């Protein structure tokens with residue numbers, strides 16, 4: 001990589017990984033090295049690229065390729081860019097890099113959601129930087145706005161769509177009425193779902209991102225294990241149809257909220273009004289709302305994945321970290337001073353939409369309403385429709401503790417007049 005300014009000692013970079021994201025990082029470094037050097041104030045020099053299978057990378061200058069990531073990390077480099085993914089061996093490699101004073105740029109949500117504390121501690125003790133914009137929502141600047149631009153404000157809520165695969169599947173189910181399984185097959189055929197889609201469809205990917213966002217937003221350590229998680233595999237065409245009837249659509253939401261001196265972090269499908277700005281976020285796009293005391297509501301929107309969009313975030317971090325190196329400064333470290341307790345979903349106030357297939361006889365509504373009253377769950381709207389075997393009852397509640405809503409539904413399911421609980425879904429994005 002060449003570029004201005006003349007005479008400045010290059011910033012030496014080790015790349016770990018050269019797959020979907022890494023290949024795009026290399027392409028942009030190659031095509032825009034001169035501009036990047038001018039922005040940094042010194043050229044970037046690629047010291048090596050660690051991969052598993054060098055023969056799969058004919059486009060990378062062969063003298064740069066290595067399978068010995070450990071040696072590359074320990075060599076004379078200033079910055080390590082990690083676009084491998086997973087926990088080990090990456091965790092060990094990055095700890096080695098940071099302990100040796102090398103700054104790290106990572107796109108690895110799984111690692112940051114589990115081991116941010118150790119990584120930040122290593123970075124702190126050696127005076128190195130740890131940047132990870134690409135770990136959450138691909139190209140969308142979100143980590144830096146939360147870590148830096150909003151550091152003077154008090155953030156109360158972060159809510160959004162942070163997984164493109166599930167958003168693609170739910171959008172398609174909404175427009176076609178097809179089942180989850182059929183739509184997942186289609187998503188795989190079109191390349192929107194991985195060969196093993198578990199991390200996406202079961203909500204693990206979104207939960208990692210939610211943990212990272214909540215940690216930064218609330219200055220509190222939150223790991224993926226603290227996040228309540230439900231995926232989309234149980235969303236049925238009946239849920240989608242029920243949402244449509246009520247002018248809503250279903251999205252997998254990541255919700256991080258500050259509640260009375262504690263925080264709650266959850267990922268689950270929810271019905272939102274079709275007029276809500278998140279409802280029109282389609283396909284593989286991501287969007288995140290941030291609510292802060294002074295700033296009010298902010299919305300971040302863009303491509304949440306893909307090689308080039310993610311590479312944009314990686315390179316933005318690389319430029320920032322390289323500038324810090326040259327100036328002798330450092331970016332922000334971990335901020336976990338608030339150490340707020342994380343409360344379980346049972347204690348979080350949510351709203352439910354419940355759709356019941358019921359017997360067509362007098363007294364059904366009052367029997368159902370009595371169960372809601374017994375659990376102190378107040379009903380916002382009821383709709384009764386159909387006759388005979390088509391008789392159904394749709395109930396939307398006001399806010400109540402999730403635990404109370406859950407036990408209400410369990411008890412209602414056991415009523416003799418209720419044939420089946422056809423759909424249960426949380427409702428978000430509207431006042432009750």
Ligand SMILES: NC(=O)c1ccc[n+]([C@@H]2O[C@H](COP(=O)([O-])OP(=O)(O)OC[C@H]3O[C@@H](n4cnc5c(N)ncnc54)[C@H](OP(=O)(O)O)[C@@H]3O)[C@@H](O)[C@H]2O)c1
Nearest residue numbers: 017018019020021050051052053083084085107108305306
């Ligand atoms: N893809 C996206 O849209 C996206 C979006 C946001 C964040 N991310 C994150 O970016 C990271 C990379 O994702 P990706 O999609 O680019 O992955 P990928 O296409 O699977 O590429 C992974 C790369 O890492 C290399 N690698 C694997 N194990 C290694 C090891 N032990 N030592 C050295 N190299 C090793 C692989 O080498 P070989 O090529 O030789 O096998 C490959 O080049 C992940 O943390 C992911 O979560 C990805």
